Amino acid sequence: MGAMWAWLFLFALIVVFSIIGKGFLSLTNFQNILANMSILAILAFGQTFVIIAAGIDLSTGWVMGMVSVVSAIVMTSLPEGLPLWLVVLSGSLVGILVAIMAGMVNGLLIARLNVPPFIATMGMFGIARGVGFLLSNGMPIPISISGLGRLGNGYLFYHHPEFGWSFLNQPAGLERAQMRQLLGVIPFVLIVMIVLLLIAHIMLSRTKFGLRTYAVGGNKEATLRAGIPVVSQLTRVYVVSAVFAGFAGIVYNLRFTNGAANAGEALQLDSIAAVVIGGASLFGGAGTVGGAMIGALIISVLENGLVIMAINPFWKYIAVGTVIIIAVLIDQARERMVIG
Amino acid sequence: MNSKWLVAIGLVLALALAGCTAAPAPAAPAPEEAAAPAEEAAPAEEEAAPAEEATAPAEEEAAPAEEEAPAAEAPTIALVYGVAGDGFYITMEKGLRDMAAEMGAEAVADGPSQFDAVQQTPILDAMVSRGVDAICIAATDKQAMIEPMQRAHDAGIPIISVDTFIGDGDYENGPVTFPLSYVGSDNEEGGRIACNAVIEAMGGEGKIYIQNIKPGVSTTDQREQGCIEAIEATEGKVTLVGVDYNDDSAAKAAEQTSAVLQREPDLGAIFGTNLFSAQGAAQAVKNAGLTGLVKVANFDAPEAAIVDLRNEVVDIVIAQLPYEIGQKCVEYSMLALEGREDEIPARWPTGYVVITRDNVDSEEAQMAIYKSE
Numbered sequence: 001m002g003a004m005w006a007w008l009f010l011f012a013l014i015v016v017f018s019i020i021g022k023g024f025l026s027l028t029n030f031q032n033i034l035a036n037m038s039i040l041a042i043l044a045f046g047q048t049f050v051i052i053a054a055g056i057d058l059s060t061g062w063v064m065g066m067v068s069v070v071s072a073i074v075m076t077s078l079p080e081g082l083p084l085w086l087v088v089l090s091g092s093l094v095g096i097l098v099a100i101m102a103g104m105v106n107g108l109l110i111a112r113l114n115v116p117p118f119i120a121t122m123g124m125f126g127i128a129r130g131v132g133f134l135l136s137n138g139m140p141i142p143i144s145i146s147g148l149g150r151l152g153n154g155y156l157f158y159h160h161p162e163f164g165w166s167f168l169n170q171p172a173g174l175e176r177a178q179m180r181q182l183l184g185v186i187p188f189v190l191i192v193m194i195v196l197l198l199i200a201h202i203m204l205s206r207t208k209f210g211l212r213t214y215a216v217g218g219n220k221e222a223t224l225r226a227g228i229p230v231v232s233q234l235t236r237v238y239v240v241s242a243v244f245a246g247f248a249g250i251v252y253n254l255r256f257t258n259g260a261a262n263a264g265e266a267l268q269l270d271s272i273a274a275v276v277i278g279g280a281s282l283f284g285g286a287g288t289v290g291g292a293m294i295g296a297l298i299i300s301v302l303e304n305g306l307v308i309m310a311i312n313p314f315w316k317y318i319a320v321g322t323v324i325i326i327a328v329l330i331d332q333a334r335e336r337m338v339i340g
Numbered sequence: 341m342n343s344k345w346l347v348a349i350g351l352v353l354a355l356a357l358a359g360c361t362a363a364p365a366p367a368a369p370a371p372e373e374a375a376a377p378a379e380e381a382a383p384a385e386e387e388a389a390p391a392e393e394a395t396a397p398a399e400e401e402a403a404p405a406e407e408e409a410p411a412a413e414a415p416t417i418a419l420v421y422g423v424a425g426d427g428f429y430i431t432m433e434k435g436l437r438d439m440a441a442e443m444g445a446e447a448v449a450d451g452p453s454q455f456d457a458v459q460q461t462p463i464l465d466a467m468v469s470r471g472v473d474a475i476c477i478a479a480t481d482k483q484a485m486i487e488p489m490q491r492a493h494d495a496g497i498p499i500i501s502v503d504t505f506i507g508d509g510d511y512e513n514g515p516v517t518f519p520l521s522y523v524g525s526d527n528e529e530g531g532r533i534a535c536n537a538v539i540e541a542m543g544g545e546g547k548i549y550i551q552n553i554k555p556g557v558s559t560t561d562q563r564e565q566g567c568i569e570a571i572e573a574t575e576g577k578v579t580l581v582g583v584d585y586n587d588d589s590a591a592k593a594a595e596q597t598s599a600v601l602q603r604e605p606d607l608g609a610i611f612g613t614n615l616f617s618a619q620g621a622a623q624a625v626k627n628a629g630l631t632g633l634v635k636v637a638n639f640d641a642p643e644a645a646i647v648d649l650r651n652e653v654v655d656i657v658i659a660q661l662p663y664e665i666g667q668k669c670v671e672y673s674m675l676a677l678e679g680r681e682d683e684i685p686a687r688w689p690t691g692y693v694v695i696t697r698d699n700v701d702s703e704e705a706q707m708a709i710y711k712s713e
Contacts, residue, residue: 032602129453256594262589266588
């Protein structure tokens with residue numbers, strides 16, 4: 001229900017920008033918005049689990065950066081000549097392992113030692129940040145592996161008015177002028193985002209894990225009395241959040257071909273905002289990843305549309321801030337309705 | 341309490357790591373050639389220490405220098421940098437440490453986790469308390485840091501500004517005169533150099549877009565200003581289509597740039613005021629199939645920027661010389677400690693090197709790249 005107004009708002013934004021914004025209404029631009037929002041959305045998917053469980057994870061942005069650095073180090077230190085898939089897989093596996101460790105620490109602190117989520121994850125915020133910078137010596141790590149950037153920036157299909165359609169690869173031997181006419185269709189990262197969206201959605205809506213996540217967030221005491229292992233459930237929720245942050249870090253590496261400790265710094269608050277705008281309740285027990293996706297879309301469409309309309313960029317902060325406040329007001333109104 | 345211990349342990353580790361790294365020192369260009377483009381800023385004096393010398397025995401062990409060699413009367417020179425974990429300051433710290441080792445001084449370095457005066461002040465105070473002999477500081481706020489730095493000066497410690505300044509930066513006739521010198525690059529000049537270079541690459545006319553990190557940061561604001569001056573100097577042949585702020589995130593820079601490319605399909609060039617701004621912008625350009633048609637200039641020269649340059653994603657890299665700033669500050673500190681303050685210039689502008697694919701392999705360009713080890 002909470003996401004209903006978000007859908008309407010998104011629709012209104014798109015209509016307004018399409019009418020006023022020059023170049024907004026086009027396949028290329030919509031695909032740009034979707035590809036560019038992928039990292040933010042993946043962070044938000046993980047955050048959704050935590051917020052449904054009545055917690056908050058402030059460390060995801062820096063865990064994302066730490067994983068970005070770790071997987072960049074793994075990818076660049078492997079011997080040359082290995083197939084690309086093996087390089088990406090190894091980098092990702094080690095990166096996700098590191099994310100799991102960070103999530104475990106968060107989860108154990110919060111679930112077992114009763115540290116408030118705000119404090120525990122703020123601690124991890126600092127630790128992941130420090131580890132990321134230490135490992136990378138404070139500099140982004142360039143990953144010069146041929147084909148890697150294509151994974152992050154390529155499209156499933158390409159269409160060119162002269163050469164027609166091609167699958168996976170751009171038509172060979174294009175001149176610069178012809179490059180401009182080339183249209184990519186369905187960015188790879190969009191597929192990654194949708195797969196992760198589906199996984200998160202199924203986990204939440206179709207599994208015992210999801211059911212328990214809502215239960216823990218809805219009423220911890222009752223869940224405990226019902227015999228659900230709250231401690232291990234909560235721990236796992238934070239691991240899930242960290243793993244999604246890890247995926248975000250890996251997608252960042254593919255997209256920008258470098259590993260950076262501060263890759264997620266600017267996205268942290270936006271990702272929490274996306275979840276809230278998408279109708280998740282900060283009181284716990286309510287929310288969906290689909291909602292988080294809409295929230296991320298609203299933020300990205302605002303960003304894109306305001307730039308396209310050449311509006312003073314400071315208005316963007318005001319716009320996003322206002323949307324967050326409206327979302328929370330709606331959330332609270334709903335809460336009162338439920339109680340009343 | 342616990343977090344303080346963690347911080348302390350972390351600092352020791354950080355110092356140890358920093359101590360491990362040793363690199364050959366780049367040559368320092370003469371001051372009068374400062375802020376000159378690559379072709380002119382040829383190294384004048386060969387001050388470069390051979391690599392073997394730079395690797396002093398004390399630095400091979402993973403331990404802070406002061407525990408290793410308690411040289412009886414070696415002065416301690418402190419660097420208070422602007423923010424931790426920044427390649428620019430890490431390179432500056434390396435220059436400072438290498439030069440200190442060469443001149444027989446001890447070096448300590450520390451800085452806040454955010455570019456913020458409230459966080460930087462206690463670090464400066466701690467340096468004063470531990471009795472360092474000279475302080476090189478990149479003030480995080482040109483107004484707010486005046487009083488804390490005045491306190492350190494009143495404690496009898498020579499103060500030298502590196503990278504950023506306090507007051508108006510004029511330590512001879514300005515409102516603040518107690519710092520002995522301001523060693524750093526002129527960012528406005530740097531912005532002008534960067535945009536003159538892209539304007540030339542555009543053939544002298546067209547549209548430019550600026551990707552900046554956030555408003556209110558003196559250095560990047562000045563780069564933006566310098567770029568705008570270069571655009572205005574063309575008297576309308578080049579126009580500025582806009583400035584956007586990406587919060588130092590390549591992902592946001594890419595998002596905003598792809599929107600601008602929708603709005604301005606005939607954009608000629610983009611000036612990224614730091615690495616992430618340029619990287620995100622360049623990725624958006626590449627995704628739009630406009631590589632080569634839209635020139636991208638990148639301010640600051642970590643290794644990642646050079647990789648982008650070689651991959652033809654970025655066309656121009658503007659390198660500051662942080663290593664040289666660190667070296668110079670040690671040199672001036674030692675002069676001050678010997679009572680030769682009148683030999684220290686109140687302003688020593690370090691120059692820039694403009695790196696393109698044509699000169700990237702030159703010794704000068706290679707020396708200017710920020711390296712973490």
